[in-house]
Amino acid sequence: MIQISEDQSGLPAPAPEKYDQSGRYVYCVALTGEEVILEGAGIEGRSVYSLVNRGVSALVHDCSPQLYRPSGQNAAAEWVLAHHRVVQAAWSRWGSVLPMVFNTIVKGDRYNAQENLTKWLEREHRSLQNRLEAFVGKAEYGVQVFWDPAAVGAEVAGKDPAIQMLEKDIENSPRGLAYMYRQKLERLLKKGLEARAVQEMENLIQRLNPCTDNFRVEKTKDGGDGRQMLMNLSCLVCNERLPGLEAQLDVLSKREGFSVRLAGPLPPYSFC
Amino acid sequence: MVDLLDRVLDRGLVINADIIICLAGVPLVGINLRAALAGMETMGRYGLMDQWDDRTRLQDAARQPAATGQGTCNPEEPTGSALRTYGV
Numbered sequence: 001m002i003q004i005s006e007d008q009s010g011l012p013a014p015a016p017e018k019y020d021q022s023g024r025y026v027y028c029v030a031l032t033g034e035e036v037i038l039e040g041a042g043i044e045g046r047s048v049y050s051l052v053n054r055g056v057s058a059l060v061h062d063c064s065p066q067l068y069r070p071s072g073q074n075a076a077a078e079w080v081l082a083h084h085r086v087v088q089a090a091w092s093r094w095g096s097v098l099p100m101v102f103n104t105i106v107k108g109d110r111y112n113a114q115e116n117l118t119k120w121l122e123r124e125h126r127s128l129q130n131r132l133e134a135f136v137g138k139a140e141y142g143v144q145v146f147w148d149p150a151a152v153g154a155e156v157a158g159k160d161p162a163i164q165m166l167e168k169d170i171e172n173s174p175r176g177l178a179y180m181y182r183q184k185l186e187r188l189l190k191k192g193l194e195a196r197a198v199q200e201m202e203n204l205i206q207r208l209n210p211c212t213d214n215f216r217v218e219k220t221k222d223g224g225d226g227r228q229m230l231m232n233l234s235c236l237v238c239n240e241r242l243p244g245l246e247a248q249l250d251v252l253s254k255r256e257g258f259s260v261r262l263a264g265p266l267p268p269y270s271f272c
Numbered sequence: 273m274v275d276l277l278d279r280v281l282d283r284g285l286v287i288n289a290d291i292i293i294c295l296a297g298v299p300l301v302g303i304n305l306r307a308a309l310a311g312m313e314t315m316g317r318y319g320l321m322d323q324w325d326d327r328t329r330l331q332d333a334a335r336q337p338a339a340t341g342q343g344t345c346n347p348e349e350p351t352g353s354a355l356r357t358y359g360v
Contacts, residue, residue: 023293104286106293
């Protein structure tokens with residue numbers, strides 16, 4: 001459980017004198033004027049606290065002014081999880097956050113890091129506040145649509161007279177000729193599947209568009225287990241629209257050969 | 273977990289470069305980290321993936337807070353991320 005305690009003095013946690021802790025690792029900007037400390041909740045157990053500027057705050061921990069570079073996978077994974085947990089906790093508490101990209105560390109120059117960050121918050125105040133307010137009641141969802149190319153391929157083949165004819169020809173031909181026909185059939189099938197994929201994607205985007213406030217088309221990845229990822233979207237969805245999105249995905253998933261994976265709700269990483 | 277990696281490492285707000293620490297003038301993103309994290313098997317070995325995936329798996333249709341796991345890696349999430357699969 002991340003304990004959130006109120007810090008009355010408004011001062012950051014004291015940094016160990018031995019090490020240079022002049023950097024400020026920034027997790028996110030949040031729509032809040034609250035001064036809080038999240039003890040030990042950050043990367044490598046650092047305490048995270050809010051740096052407040054007129055109703056918009058940065059969640060930070062003190063660190064040495066250098067990037068986090070992983071020495072091993074375990075460390076890197078823990079850092080990523082810790083970063084997300086802080087963002088998630090802030091999101092839960094205050095309803096709207098702008099997550100920072102990982103490894104955002106403010107340094108000191110003429111001014112110290114704290115001053116630099118405060119000045120940035122002040123300079124960007126209106127823009128940050130507007131964007132934070134626009135995200136209230138919204139969340140990001142990952143929508144991945146998979147299909148079974150064999151199942152859909154059979155359907156495509158069944159509807160294509162040219163392919164049907166080739167199938168007959170293959171049956172009735174000697175081996176050499178049959179091999180050529182089979183190659184031609186595979187090419188036709190491939191083209192048919194590609195055309196169907198484009199059609200399905202266009203169709204899907206048309207259906208999902210009214211269910212989202214915004215979306216991004218992402219690269220597809222290997223689905224594994226024989227399934228092929230047809231489409232990968234990051235969607236920004238307000239709470240009111242979510243049931244509509246779920247309904248569309250439910251309908252899609254009932255189609256032969258299709259399945260859907262919905263991940264979320266997440267803070268709006270992809271829409272910052 | 274993969275959903276999270278891509279987002280935490282590559283997405284999010286970027287502060288203007290002059291006050292943040294960069295790599296040779298380029299704001300750092302998760303390049304080295306991504307290389308370090310490529311290899312889900314390794315993460316599985318450390319049990320992090322299992323803990324994370326278990327927490328994000330939807331128990332039932334309702335959105336429930338994720339159960340508190342064991343160990344320091346799993347604080348209870350006030351609103352857990354849910355993962356739903358349809359038609360699988």
